Amino acid sequence: MLSRRLLLVLCALAVASPAVAQDKSIVVASTTSTQDSGLFGYLLPIFKQKTGIDVKVVAQGTGQALDTARRGDADVVFVHAKSAEEKFLSEGFGVKRYPVMYNDFILIGPASDPAGVKGSKDIVASLTTIKNKGAPFISRGDRSGTHIAELALWKAAGIDIESSKGPWYKAIGQGMGAALNTASAANAYVLADRGTWLAFKNRGTLAIAVEGDKRLFNQYGVMLVNPAKHPTVKKDLGQQFIDFLVSPEGQKVIAGYKVNGEQLFYPNASDPNA
Amino acid sequence: MHSAPSDLPIRFESVTIDAGAHRILDCVSLIIKSGPPTLLIGPNGSGKTTFLRAAMGLLSPSQGQLTWDGAADVPPVRRAMVFQRPVMLRRTAAGNIRYALKAANIPKERHEARIAELLALVGLADIASRPARRLSGGEQQRLALARALARDPTVLFLDEPTASLDPAATKAVEDIVRAIANRGIKVVMATHDLGEARRLAGDIVLLHRGRVVETGDADTFFRSPKTGEAKTFIAGELLL
Amino acid sequence: MWARSSVAAFSGSKDIRAEKQIVFSPRSTPRSTERSMQPDTSALHLVMTGDPTLMAIVKLSLTVSLCAVVIAAIIGVPLGAFIALTRFRGREGVIVLLNALMGLPPVVVGLAVYLMLSRSGVLGQLGLLFTPSAMVFAQAILVTPIIAALTRQTIEDLWAEYRDELNGMNVGPLARIATLIWDGRFSLVVALLAGFGRAAAEVGAIIIVGGNIDGFTRTMTTAIALETSKGDLPLAIGLGVILITIVIAINALAWTLRRAGERLAR
Numbered sequence: 001m002l003s004r005r006l007l008l009v010l011c012a013l014a015v016a017s018p019a020v021a022q023d024k025s026i027v028v029a030s031t032t033s034t035q036d037s038g039l040f041g042y043l044l045p046i047f048k049q050k051t052g053i054d055v056k057v058v059a060q061g062t063g064q065a066l067d068t069a070r071r072g073d074a075d076v077v078f079v080h081a082k083s084a085e086e087k088f089l090s091e092g093f094g095v096k097r098y099p100v101m102y103n104d105f106i107l108i109g110p111a112s113d114p115a116g117v118k119g120s121k122d123i124v125a126s127l128t129t130i131k132n133k134g135a136p137f138i139s140r141g142d143r144s145g146t147h148i149a150e151l152a153l154w155k156a157a158g159i160d161i162e163s164s165k166g167p168w169y170k171a172i173g174q175g176m177g178a179a180l181n182t183a184s185a186a187n188a189y190v191l192a193d194r195g196t197w198l199a200f201k202n203r204g205t206l207a208i209a210v211e212g213d214k215r216l217f218n219q220y221g222v223m224l225v226n227p228a229k230h231p232t233v234k235k236d237l238g239q240q241f242i243d244f245l246v247s248p249e250g251q252k253v254i255a256g257y258k259v260n261g262e263q264l265f266y267p268n269a270s271d272p273n274a
Numbered sequence: 275m276h277s278a279p280s281d282l283p284i285r286f287e288s289v290t291i292d293a294g295a296h297r298i299l300d301c302v303s304l305i306i307k308s309g310p311p312t313l314l315i316g317p318n319g320s321g322k323t324t325f326l327r328a329a330m331g332l333l334s335p336s337q338g339q340l341t342w343d344g345a346a347d348v349p350p351v352r353r354a355m356v357f358q359r360p361v362m363l364r365r366t367a368a369g370n371i372r373y374a375l376k377a378a379n380i381p382k383e384r385h386e387a388r389i390a391e392l393l394a395l396v397g398l399a400d401i402a403s404r405p406a407r408r409l410s411g412g413e414q415q416r417l418a419l420a421r422a423l424a425r426d427p428t429v430l431f432l433d434e435p436t437a438s439l440d441p442a443a444t445k446a447v448e449d450i451v452r453a454i455a456n457r458g459i460k461v462v463m464a465t466h467d468l469g470e471a472r473r474l475a476g477d478i479v480l481l482h483r484g485r486v487v488e489t490g491d492a493d494t495f496f497r498s499p500k501t502g503e504a505k506t507f508i509a510g511e512l513l514l
Numbered sequence: 515m516w517a518r519s520s521v522a523a524f525s526g527s528k529d530i531r532a533e534k535q536i537v538f539s540p541r542s543t544p545r546s547t548e549r550s551m552q553p554d555t556s557a558l559h560l561v562m563t564g565d566p567t568l569m570a571i572v573k574l575s576l577t578v579s580l581c582a583v584v585i586a587a588i589i590g591v592p593l594g595a596f597i598a599l600t601r602f603r604g605r606e607g608v609i610v611l612l613n614a615l616m617g618l619p620p621v622v623v624g625l626a627v628y629l630m631l632s633r634s635g636v637l638g639q640l641g642l643l644f645t646p647s648a649m650v651f652a653q654a655i656l657v658t659p660i661i662a663a664l665t666r667q668t669i670e671d672l673w674a675e676y677r678d679e680l681n682g683m684n685v686g687p688l689a690r691i692a693t694l695i696w697d698g699r700f701s702l703v704v705a706l707l708a709g710f711g712r713a714a715a716e717v718g719a720i721i722i723v724g725g726n727i728d729g730f731t732r733t734m735t736t737a738i739a740l741e742t743s744k745g746d747l748p749l750a751i752g753l754g755v756i757l758i759t760i761v762i763a764i765n766a767l768a769w770t771l772r773r774a775g776e777r778l779a780r
Binding site: 176203 | 632633644726730744
């Protein structure tokens with residue numbers, strides 16, 4: 001019994017000590033698309049070297065990330081759905097929204113292109129065609145930034161997707177990587193952000209079908225969780241992270257992140273309309 | 275040697291033991307006194323095992339009174355029992371005896387000497403470090419005996435210890451029982467072997483259908499049994 | 515509206531130096547270094563070079579599951595022994611419930627613990643969400659019923675065997691429990707192993723309460739889930755093989771111990 005107790009104490013120390021050592025750390029609730037793009041793996045070591053702050057990223061869908069912040073389980077939230085972010089602010093959970101960077105969404109589709117939309121520059125028309133032809137389509141279905149954007153596009157096409165969806169429309173409720181995997185296996189269309197697509201390795205016969213439409217613009221924003229709502233929020237460290245992201249140095253780092261020579265994110269913290 | 279009270283005499287006063295609707299012991303009145311071995315005989319199902327377990331204190335009477343040296347509910351400190359199929363603890367032979375010594379609160383310093391002595395008594399000295407569960411049937415019986423003696427009991431109950439043993443093993447066990455009895459320990463032993471009863475008793479208690487049919491010292495019982503059942507049983511016929 | 519940088523040649527370009535920090539090498543330092551997306555390091559290569567991130571992931575997986583089993587044993591073994599040896603009203607119901615809890619769905623436990631440990635939750639003060647401690651907590655909840663139920667079975671069977679002898683030797687209740695646990699230790703070790711297997715294999719609970727944070731709460735199973743969703747299937751499979759190998763190795767070790775012990779005492 002005694003040696004068992006000793007083992008327990010050692011265990012507690014073993015798992016506790018990293019927690020204690022992480023005192024200079026923050027929790028950032030972000031999205032699976034941002035994580036799957038690999039941006040954090042590139043950006044965070046630079047930030048750590050500069051400030052000594054450990055950034056712990058919990059990657060969920062945008063909606064889930066904002067809920068995590070609402071519960072006070074994160075210090076900073078870094079997502080890409082402006083409407084959801086502004087709602088978050090209006091509820092008093094955030095301090096201020098800073099635009100950070102943008103990229104674009106693209107419509108990915110199988111090489112066989114059953115809906116015949118490949119090469120189009122009109123996303124709304126393409127989605128309409130997909131629906132009319134009942135071509136297989138995978139939706140994130142998880143209140144993520146990508147999902148919110150997808151729903152906005154259906155709306156722009158004048159389609160009430162809730163009532164119009166049929167067996168061709170599959171909402172999987174998972175992250176971007178999982179959605180791409182499913183689309184690859186099912187030879188279906190899927191709306192993705194360019195960052196995750198460039199980093200994705202299991203493409204099968206998938207390729208870009210539609211891109212370049214202005215409506216596919218994807219803006220990322222960062223907010224500090226309001227310490228007035230949750231006093232445990234590490235506001236100084238969190239603000240340091242935000243300041244870094246929007247600083248000229250941070251913006252340069254973001255621009256410098258490339259996969260296969262292609263830039264994934266375009267910094268625009270100085271754009272007042274973003 | 276012992277300052278603790280003896281558990282003898284064991285007094286059964288109209289003891290009845292029921293198991294549900296089935297009456298196993300029926301109004302048994304008997305006294306077990308110190309002296310030569312008492313052999314309990316009778317057909318299967320006559321209640322021998324139940325009698326021994328009750329005398330050991332493992333069963334409470336449904337009716338009647340059971341006392342040890344005049345006191346009721348005495349824990350089995352000075353008594354020991356070897357069951358019909360003894361269970362070896364998952365330890366070595368010596369380990370089993372050591373366990374019994376610890377359970378009897380014998381001080382640690384005396385353990386080694388006592389273990390050696392007991393193993394020698396039952397003829398198992400050379401297999402002290404063998405896992406007890408790997409011993410043969412006869413060896414396990416003898417080890418169970420040694421284990422029971424570890425606590426220095428005043429009375430030892432044995433439930434058909436030689437029932438499944440070959441003649442050589444049987445002789446070994448009977449010799450040990452004789453040696454134990456000669457040390458002054460009261461032996462109460464159940465057997466279904468009349469020959470064994472003749473060899474070892476003492477006095478005889480004949481049980482039939484949960485009742486004590488006849489008792490008496492061995493010579494008298496075998497030469498001139500009083501009851502019809504005793505005569506039938508001694509003659510080797512089935513006692514129904 | 516958005517410019518596309520020209521495709522840089524992969525080797526020798528200035529950009530590569532900036533990206534060097536994320537390639538796995540024994541010299542890479544920051545713990546939060548996330549996996550590179552460049553030409554891949556297969557899982558085998560990572561093992562051969564003793565890649566520090568991979569080692570950290572393995573170490574975390576084993577530590578979390580081990581600690582969970584220790585805690586579950588401290589609670590589960592006495593609990594199982596108590597239920598085995600005590601008669602109380604509703605005992606049958608408790609046994610049925612305990613057996614049923616062996617099949618607790620990990621995601622459900624994960625969700626429940628997440629809500630408890632959230633800052634807005636009952637135990638929010640502890641600030642344990644998204645830490646390895648939360649993972650230990652969740653896995654301990656999953657494993658305790660397994661250990662308790664298997665202990666109960668072992669002790670009950672052993673008691674049925676030993677009852678007469680121990681009562682005949684006037685063994686008191688505390689010594690009785692100690693004897694049964696000691697004599698039943700090999701079956702109890704198997705119960706602990708079953709618990710460990712359950713803990714090491716699950717991902718549903720720890721991914722929710724741990725957050726799969728790179729370099730902090732990422733274990734073998736959560737890393738496999740992540741790499742799968744990133745489409746890096748070869749890497750995910752490689753990690754899976756490593757995980758299975760570790761589990762087999764631990765079981766083989768325990769089996770050897772058990773056989774050695776059996777030779778001694780049985």
